Amino acid sequence: xGVVSVPLPIHGRGAGSNxxxxxxxxxxxxxxxxxxxxxxxxxxxxxxxxxxxIISSNDSPDIPYNFTLNPYxxxxxxxxxxxxxxxxxxxxxxxxxxxETRILVKMDAPELLRRELSSSKWKxxxxxxxxxxxxxxxxxxxxxxxxxCLEVFAELRNPLWITxxxxxxxxDIDILRKLAEIRGISVQLSITTLDQELxxxxxxxxxxxxLRLEAVTRLRQAGIPVGVLVAPVIPGLNDHEIPQILASARxxxxxxxxxxxxxxxxxxxxxxxxxLRGHYPLRAEKVIGxxxxxxxxxxxxxxxxxxxxxxxxxAEQIAQLFAHSRERVGLGEHGPKLTTEFFRxxxxxxxxx
Numbered sequence: 543x544g545v546v547s548v549p550l551p552i553h554g555r556g557a558g559s560n561x562x563x564x565x566x567x568x569x570x571x572x573x574x575x576x577x578x579x580x581x582x583x584x585x586x587x588x589x590x591x592x593x594x595x596i597i598s599s600n601d602s603p604d605i606p607y608n609f610t611l612n613p614y615x616x617x618x619x620x621x622x623x624x625x626x627x628x629x630x631x632x633x634x635x636x637x638x639x640x641x642e643t644r645i646l647v648k649m650d651a652p653e654l655l656r657r658e659l660s661s662s663k664w665k666x667x668x669x670x671x672x673x674x675x676x677x678x679x680x681x682x683x684x685x686x687x688x689x690x691c692l693e694v695f696a697e698l699r700n701p702l703w704i705t706x707x708x709x710x711x712x713x714d715i716d717i718l719r720k721l722a723e724i725r726g727i728s729v730q731l732s733i734t735t736l737d738q739e740l741x742x743x744x745x746x747x748x749x750x751x752x753l754r755l756e757a758v759t760r761l762r763q764a765g766i767p768v769g770v771l772v773a774p775v776i777p778g779l780n781d782h783e784i785p786q787i788l789a790s791a792r793x794x795x796x797x798x799x800x801x802x803x804x805x806x807x808x809x810x811x812x813x814x815x816x817x818l819r820g821h822y823p824l825r826a827e828k829v830i831g832x833x834x835x836x837x838x839x840x841x842x843x844x845x846x847x848x849x850x851x852x853x854x855x856x857a858e859q860i861a862q863l864f865a866h867s868r869e870r871v872g873l874g875e876h877g878p879k880l881t882t883e884f885f886r887x888x889x890x891x892x893x894x895x
Contacts, residue, residue, distance in 0.1 A: 556744070557817070561638050586618055587645070589645070595658065611669050613647075614646065614682075615646035616635075616640070619708075626675055651687050652693070655694045656888075660698070669695075669702045669703075670704075677704065678707075678710040679708065682708075695717075696720045701721070701724075701727065703729075711729060718764070727767065728877040728878050731769075755791065755794040767877060772787055781863070798877045
């Protein structure tokens, strides 16, 4: 077998290259795309997104919500496995380094949200915040777009789910507590691994696992419903950690837990394989083989009903391990049921408790 050439890892970044955009007939190749040593620390650029709407609808049968809100497009967290990477190609960018260094910022998100929730056309129901990219990625500390959106949710009393990998969510406990009082919030901390070294190279700009567990504790102590999302589960890399992740989540105060298998749509397949061979060369072929076993011989399956869970012996064993571990530590299978009964539009009389 010949030597497999893989891009050199870039410190602080998940992807090591910028693969071609599948929609663009012309590929612009920058020198550092193939030789990161020429630009070892590509800087993040923030671009203004002038979208005229903020609530997106979802019709996927295997996603448990109908609407999402994403204050940012692209994500500086840089998780190499992120299934949202290909969405950057709709903007003319690459799924690789561009996804984590070209971040579109929706500065008007709070005003757009207020307008859309205030419309008589809006039929109140829970909205998933950050269904594509993380609403608490690093720049949120400065811009506070997510916090301002939460203020709108709390004022109009529309329920929402939040999923994040960032301890920064604890900054907004004051608003989240108000939503919890009307059964209007559920927060999930995404915990992929407890191995700090694995997290450092796989999720380079997220909060370390210890801080995510600390966020679970702080949210629980504040009376905010909180659970964990173990995702993605990568067979042969982090699946053995499932029992300890769930036990640690329970000890931290989580009330429920979900799981999702690794998904590798479009350009992510090559990005992930390159990353795996670059960082874990001795385990790479084992992991790749198990992924193929769960995806009908391929690296990805987009079929509804299978894409989140996989199929075959490895998928079944992982699902059983998760279910048994969750039951053993006493975590719930479902988060709290949210309600829209307290929703009010501006000018309407306040609902009575």
